[in-house]
Amino acid sequence: MPGHGRHLDRRRFLGYLVAAPTLAVAVGLGADAASARPAKAAVPSPPQPEEIFDLGDMQDLAASPTSGLITVHVNEDGTAAFAVPRAEVGQGMTTAIAMMVAEELDLPLGKVSITLADARPELMMNQLTGGSNSMRSMYVPVRTAAAIARERLAETAAAKWGTTADRVTTRNGVVTGPQGQTATYGELAAAAAATATTRAPAPRLKAAGEFTILGTPQGRIDAYDAITGRKQYTMDLKVPDAKPTMVARPPTIGGTPASLDNEDEIRSLPGVTDVAVITSGIAIRAEAFGQCIDAIQKVRATWNPGPVAGASDDAVQQRLKAALPDLTTPVSLLADTVEADFFFAFASNSPLEPDCAIADVRDASAEIWSPLKAPIVAQGEIAQALGLPQDAVTVHVTEGGGSFGRHLFHDAALEAAEISQKMGKPVKLSWSRTDSFRQGRAHPMCVSRIRASYRLGNVLTYEQRHTSVQTEFGHGLGDMVTATASKLPVGGGLTLSQTIFELTQSSPYDFGVTVQALNEVPLEFSTGSMRNIYSPNVVCAQELVVDQLAKKMGKDPLAFRRGFLKDKRLLAALNKAAEAGDWGKALPEHMAQGIAVHSEYQASIAVLAEIDCTPRTVNRHVPDAVTGPRVTRVTVVVDPGFAINPRGLEAQMIGGVEDGIAMALTSSLHISRGLPLEGSWDNYFYTREWNTPLDIQVIILPNTGDSPSGAGELAVAPTMAATACAYARATGRLPTRFPVNHDDPLGFTPLPAEPSTPQSPTDGLDHVF
C-alpha cells in the first residue's frame, strides 16, 4: 500500500507464517525488549513509582519472556479470524481488537471475526484480563500479525501477476495490480498459506496518520447479537446433559456444610436429579433452575461457621481503626494542617449476570465453560482439585455479563467442577442473585488517613496512609508481581498488595514531601478488586483534602488545582472540564459543583460533577428505592493518549461515571453476623435510572500520543471524588464516611440468612405495565 511509512514502534514483535490450509500469521506476544518506559525528566517533587513504571508496565514486563503465539487467520470467504487471549465482559475489547486487525489488514471491520481463546497455558502470564491493560498489551502484536498477513497477500498477488509487491495495493479486502487486476483476500487465502512455518520479516505498521479505522468511532461488533437476544452467555450455551444446578449455602461467608439432614427428601423433590454435599454447600441438580430454587427452600443442613462468622461492620471498623498507622512525615511547627480519616464500606463487585459455569468432568478429562479473566490460573487450580493433569482440563472462556473484578477469580468454575465430579454428570451451575451478593467477592472496607501541611501559600507535606481489609488479587496478578519483583522500581520488603498499591497510586500534585502507602488487616473476607483496586477510595479522600486545603488557603478549588498540578496533560483536562462544565456558575442553595482529577493507566482525566441536595430531590419517593441526592450533570474530559475507538471510550467513561456516583452516594454492603445483609438489587443500591444524571458529557481530547491507555476503570475514581467534593460544598459538611448513606437506617428489609436463596415471587402479573 502506498504511503506505508516505516513506523518503528518502541516494541517489536517476532512474526511467523504458520503452515496451515489458508494464510495464518502468528506473532509472539513476548517482546524483543522489555517495554518499560524511560523515566521522565525530573519534576519538582520526586516522582512516585507509579509515574515512571505502573501496573500495566509490570504486566507488559511479565509477558515479555512468553513463547506463546497469537494467530490471525485469513479464510477463503475473505474474512479474517482471531481468537484473542482475553475476556470480553462488556468493555468492548473484541471491537477494539477487530479494529486493529481490520486496520492493518485493509479489510472492512465487518469481515473480522473475534472469538475468545480457550485457556492456553503456554501463554503463561499473557492471558490475564485486568488492570485495564488489554489494549496496551495487544495493540502492537495484533497489528503486527495483521500487517504481516496483508504483506503476504500482496506478495502472493504480485507473484501471480508477475510483478512485485510494491506495485500492488490493498484496500477493502482486495489486492489491485498495476494493470488494474484484482484478487480478493478470499481468492488468495490458500495460495498465500505457508507450507512450513517460517519467520516473517518485520512488517511496516501504519503510522497513526494513515489510520482509517483505528481512532474512528465504531459501534460494537457484538451489538446486533446483544440487542436481538442472540448473544450467548454461559447459561445460554447448550452443552449436552448439563442441567441446571444451584447450591444451598451456609448463613456465614465461607461457611461449610457439616451435614445434610434430609438428603432423601431433597432427592425426591420434583425435577431434582442429583444432590451432592460439596465444600461450599449442598449442590442440587434439576431439570429447571426453578426446581433448584424450590429444593433450596427445603434443605435442612447443619453448617460450620465461616472464617469471619461473628463479624459485623462495627467490629471490622474497630479492627481497622486499631491498625491505623501513625503519620510519620515531619510537619513544621510553623505550618497549618488538614487532617482527616475517610471510611469506605464494603462494596459488592457482582455483575448483573450471577457467577456461573458449566462443567463436564469425566474420569480422565474435564471441560469447563465460564467467563474467566485468568483462565490459565483457573485451569491449573481446577486440574489440581480434580486430580487431573492441567492439559486434561479444557477451559473455554465465555462472554461475560459484566465483571468489575469478579471474574479475575474462578469461584463458580471451581465449584462447578467439584459438583460435576461428585455427581458424575455435566452441570450448568448458576449462583443465585443472593449468593452473588452474600458469598461473592467484595471490595474490602478501608480507611484512608491523610495529613497535609501548608504554609505561606505552599503545601509542604502530603501523607496518605491507606488501611484496608486485605484484598485478594487472584494468582494471575500475584504471580506476575513475584516473577518481576526484582525489576520493579519499588523498595524491597513490600507485600504483594503494597507493591500493587505503589504501582497504581501517585499524587498528581506538587505537595512537597509526598507519601502514600498501604497497610492491610488480615481478615478472611472474600475480597477482590472492584472496577479498580485502590484508586476510587484513595483519590476520593485525596480530592476532598485538596478542597479543604484550597478552602483554608483561601482559593477556589479549580484555581488551587491549577496551581499545584504537576502534569500538563492533567492540567489541560482540568481546564477543559472547567470550561465545558461551566465551573463556578451560580447555583441555587443545596446545589453545588465538584471537580477532581486522576491519572492512571497512562491516561489523564478530569471530572466536573454537579449535585442536587435540595430537600425536594433528596426526599423524592421511588418505591423500593433509595433516592437521596442526585448528581444532575457530569462533564468528563479524558486524554487517553490514543483513543482506539472514541465511541467505545465514551461508553467506558459513561459507565465509570455511574460507578463513581454509586460508590460516593449509595452502594455498599452492611456486614452483620458474618454475612452481608444485602441480597438483591433493591438492597444493594447500584445506580438506577432515578439516580442517573440527565446530562453526561464526555469530551475526548485530541490524541497526545500513539499508544492507547486503559479505559475500563479510569472514570470511576475521579467521578466518585468529584461527586464527594460537590456533596461537601452543597451540604457544607465534609463527608468522611462512604457511601454517604451508609449510616442511614437500612433502606430495605434484609432477606433471611436461610434459606440462602429466597423463593421467587408469584405476583408478577400484578406489576404489568
Added chain:
Amino acid sequence: MPTHTFILNGRRVTVDADDDLRLLWVLRDILGVTGPKYGCALDVCKACTCHINGKAFNPCSVRVKDISPSDEITTIEGLPATVGADLHPMQQAWLDYDVAQCGYCQPGQIMAAVAKVRQARADGREITDADLDELRNICRCGTYARIREAVKAGAQDM
C-alpha cells in the same frame, strides 16, 4: 405432569411443567428461549422483562399456571415480528446509540422501553424523563445515559 398452552412469539406452544414453575424457567430451561436473562428471580433486576399481551412483565415471578392459553408472550426474539420488520425501532435505536456494553440486561431494557413508550402513548403523551426514571432495569455496566437517548429516539419511530 400438567400441560400448559400459550402463544409464544406468535406461535402456540404446549409444555409439560409443574404448575408452580416460574415462566422464566419454562422459557429458558424447557423451551430453550434464552433472550430473557436470569439476573435475580426476585422481580427486581428486570433482566428477564418480556411482554404479555403487549405489556411488560417479569416471567421470573409468574407461575406457568397463571398464564392462560390465549395469553400472548413476546420475548426479545419475537419483538421484531410485532412490527413485521427485521428489527423493532427500539432495537434499531439501541444499535444507533451503541447502547450495549456487556449486553446482559439489554433484551430486558428494550422490552421495558417499548412498554414504557406504549404506556405513555396510551395516556396520550410522549415519553418524559420522569417516565424514564421509573424504569427499574439494572444495568451494572452503567449504560443508563445511552439508554435514555435510545428510548427517546426509538419512540419517535414507533
